[in-house]
Amino acid sequence: MRKIIDIRSDTKTIPTKLMYKAMLDAPLGDEQNEEDPTVIKLQKIAAEKLGKEDALFLASGTMGNLVAMLAHTQAGDSVIMEEESHILRCEVGGLAAVAGLMLKTVPGELGFPNLKSLTEAIIGEGRLFPTTKLVCIENTHNSAGGTCINVEQMKKLSSLVKKHNIKIHIDGARIFNAAVALNVDPADLVREADSIQFCLSKSLGCPFGSLLVGDKSFISKARKKRQMIGGGMRQAGLMAAAGVVGLEDMIERLQEDHENAYLLAKGLVEAGMKVNMNTVQTNMVYFEVPKEKINPMDLVNKLREENILIGEPKEREIRVVTHKDIDRQDISLVIQKIQGIME
Numbered sequence: 006m007r008k009i010i011d012i013r014s015d016t017k018t019i020p021t022k023l024m025y026k027a028m029l030d031a032p033l034g035d036e037q038n039e040e041d042p043t044v045i046k047l048q049k050i051a052a053e054k055l056g057k058e059d060a061l062f063l064a065s066g067t068m069g070n071l072v073a074m075l076a077h078t079q080a081g082d083s084v085i086m087e088e089e090s091h092i093l094r095c096e097v098g099g100l101a102a103v104a105g106l107m108l109k110t111v112p113g114e115l116g117f118p119n120l121k122s123l124t125e126a127i128i129g130e131g132r133l134f135p136t137t138k139l140v141c142i143e144n145t146h147n148s149a150g151g152t153c154i155n156v157e158q159m160k161k162l163s164s165l166v167k168k169h170n171i172k173i174h175i176d177g178a179r180i181f182n183a184a185v186a187l188n189v190d191p192a193d194l195v196r197e198a199d200s201i202q203f204c205l206s207k208s209l210g211c212p213f214g215s216l217l218v219g220d221k222s223f224i225s226k227a228r229k230k231r232q233m234i235g236g237g238m239r240q241a242g243l244m245a246a247a248g249v250v251g252l253e254d255m256i257e258r259l260q261e262d263h264e265n266a267y268l269l270a271k272g273l274v275e276a277g278m279k280v281n282m283n284t285v286q287t288n289m290v291y292f293e294v295p296k297e298k299i300n301p302m303d304l305v306n307k308l309r310e311e312n313i314l315i316g317e318p319k320e321r322e323i324r325v326v327t328h329k330d331i332d333r334q335d336i337s338l339v340i341q342k343i344q345g346i347m348e
């Protein structure tokens with residue numbers, strides 16, 4: 006049977022051989038008691054890569070973002086984020102249901118919040134007020150197209166919010182994609198942030214987990230919040246071992262995914278799809294199937310018959326994502342098949 010080309014998401018990857026081997030060989034211990042040497046090693050590498058003091062291993066990006074919000078705020082505070090942020094679209098309202106936060110949203114451009122709107126959304130101190138304590142930024146920004154927020158934008162944001170004593174959290178599920186695309190040190194990209202969550206289980210190709218990174222006192226608070234929501238683990242080094250390989254081996258190669266996404270986007274345009282090329286910056290491509298050509302669900306089904314899996318259409322828009330299990334040949338085949346269907 007021909008290989009299944011699954012470009013629905015970069016969460017569809019399977020671990021590399023090196024990851025499997027590292028998992029087999031990993032020294033283990035009781036993580037809840039901070040006795041797992043492999044988890045400790047992973048946390049140390051993560052903190053170093055992002056230029057912060059400490060890090061905490063967690064089950065998922067959703068858990069990392071929730072724990073960050075719990076650690077930075079108290080119930081009744083408010084949090085500001087761009088209106089299409091993953092935290093508010095796809096994390097089951099944890100910010101309200103668990104952290105008790107009031108949400109203010111602001112419009113953005115390519116995922117970066119409009120700073121004038123953000124300034125207007127800040128709620129100050131006062132006996133009656135849900136004071137703004139946190140701003141969350143998403144980098145890369147998923148629903149904007151995998152777009153990057155750069156160092157200059159982070160500096161502008163920081164100079165605006167820090168004078169109000171507001172913390173910055175980055176939902177950096179794909180922060181290394183942003184760093185590679187912008188050709189900057191990831192530590193520079195997150196310097197202005199008080200915390201960053203990044204995912205091992207997305208473009209880095211690991212089977213499990215996320216890291217929350219920040220200063221020592223923040224991570225110590227976050228550890229307790231993680232415990233509160235049931236996220237303390239035991240011999241988690243088994244999963245952390247794959248994460249170590251992810252951080253050591255899988256970052257540089259992201260450039261390849263970005264080039265593949267760009268080629269795919271160009272092929273889609275040639276096939277008659279609408280693509281905003283300004284948004285094709287990393288490993289994602291959102292395209293619109295023109296009304297007169299084909300029903301988007303028919304396109305999905307026809308490609309499925311060819312062992313090619315693409316995202317579920319939202320109206321006429323479909324997302325495709327490149328990753329480590331997709332090579333240049335796969336991209337050419339996808340383009341060829343889509344062009345064939347559209348003819």
Ligand SMILES: Cc1ncc(COP(=O)(O)O)c(C=O)c1O
Nearest residue numbers: 065066067068091147176178204
């Ligand atoms: C930008 C962003 N943040 C957070 C998450 C949540 O990560 P997880 O699925 O590990 O909970 C995702 C998942 O797709 C994401 O794309």
